[in-house]
Amino acid sequence: MLKPRGGQVLLDGAPVHSLSDARRAALRAGDFGFVFQDAALDPSRTVLDNILETVMYRGGDRSGATRRAEELMEQFGVGLRRTAKPGQVSGGQAQRIAICRALLGRPRVLLADEPTGNLDPASSDIVVGALHEHAREGGTAIVVTHDPALVARCDRRIEL
Template sequence: MSALLEADAVSFRYDPGTPLLEGWSAAFHPGEVVAVTGPSGRGKSTLLYLLGLMLKPREGRVLLDGREVQGLSDRARAGLRAEVFGFVFQDAALDATRTVMDNIVETALYRGDDRRDATRRADELMHRFGVGLRRGAKPGQVSGGQAQRIALCRALLGQPRVLLADEPTGNLDPDSADLVVDAFHDHAARGGTAVIVTHDPALVARCHRRIPL
C-alpha cells in the first residue's frame, strides 16, 4: 500500500541551535496508528509540525500522496492543513477569547462548511467524548482533561485523512485515555492515518507500530 504521508531524509534546526532532526525518514500508511517515541528534546513535537506543514524542513522532503508539499506556497499549505490534517496539540492550544464551540468549528468554517452542520457534528463529538458544557463556555472554564478532549473534537470534526497528536493522553484519566485511543483506531479503520507522539507505554502498546526518534 502506498504511503499517505512520508518524511524523506528530513533535517531541521532552529537558528541558532543544535539540529533536532538529521536525515530522518518514515512512511505512514492509511489504516494505521503509529507511535513516535523518544527522549524529551529530541524533536518529536517539531516532527509533527513538519509532517503537518507548519514548518518546512531545511533538507529533505515531506510527501503527501507521493507529492512533495514542502515547496508549496503558504496559502496552499494552509489549505492542505485545513483539508487533510487534524491536530491535537500537547497544550490543547485553544483560543481563550472564544467559546469552546467556536474553537471546535473554526477549521471547518475556514474550509467553507455550513456553520449549522459543523455545530451539529461538534455537539455529537462533545457528547461522544464526555464534554458536557453550557453554551458559551470558554476554555478558561474547563479542566485540562476537558481541554484535551475538546482539542480532539476539533481535530476530528472535519474527518481528516491524517490525525497528528502530541501527548494526547497526558492530562487524561485511564477511562478517558481509552476513549481517546479508541477514537484513533476508529479513525484508522475508516482509512485514515494517526501519528501520535507519546511517552505513555499503555498508548504505545495499543498502536500498530512504534517509530523511535
C-alpha cells in the same frame, strides 16, 4: 507542512515544499487535524466555537459542522460545557475539546502530541478508541507519546 531545511515532505508521492504558502495552508486545513499537548484553545471563544474553528479554515457548512461537533462533544464527555470558555474547564476537558476539534473535519491525517497526557484512564480509553475508529474509517493517526500504555495500543511504533 512548513518548508523543510533539508530533505523533502511528500503527500501522496508529491513534494509539498514547492507549493505556495496558501496551498500548503489549504492542505493543513483540509487534510490534517492537530492535537497539541497543551490543547491550544482560544481563551476568548466558547468551547463550541473552538471546535468549529477548523470549519472556518476549510470553508465548510457551519450548521452541519455544529451537529457533528455536538456529537463529538457528547462522545468525549464535554457536551455540557459547550458555552464555557477554556479557562472554565479542566485540563483533561480542554484536551478532549482539542480532540473534538481535530476530528471534526474527518482529516486524512491526525497528528497528536500526548493526546492522553491530561486524561484519566476512562477518558484515555475513549480517546484511543476514537483514534482507532478514525484509522478504521481510512484516516491516519500519528501519535507522539511517552505513555507506555498508549504505545502498547498503537498499531505501529517508531522510536526516536
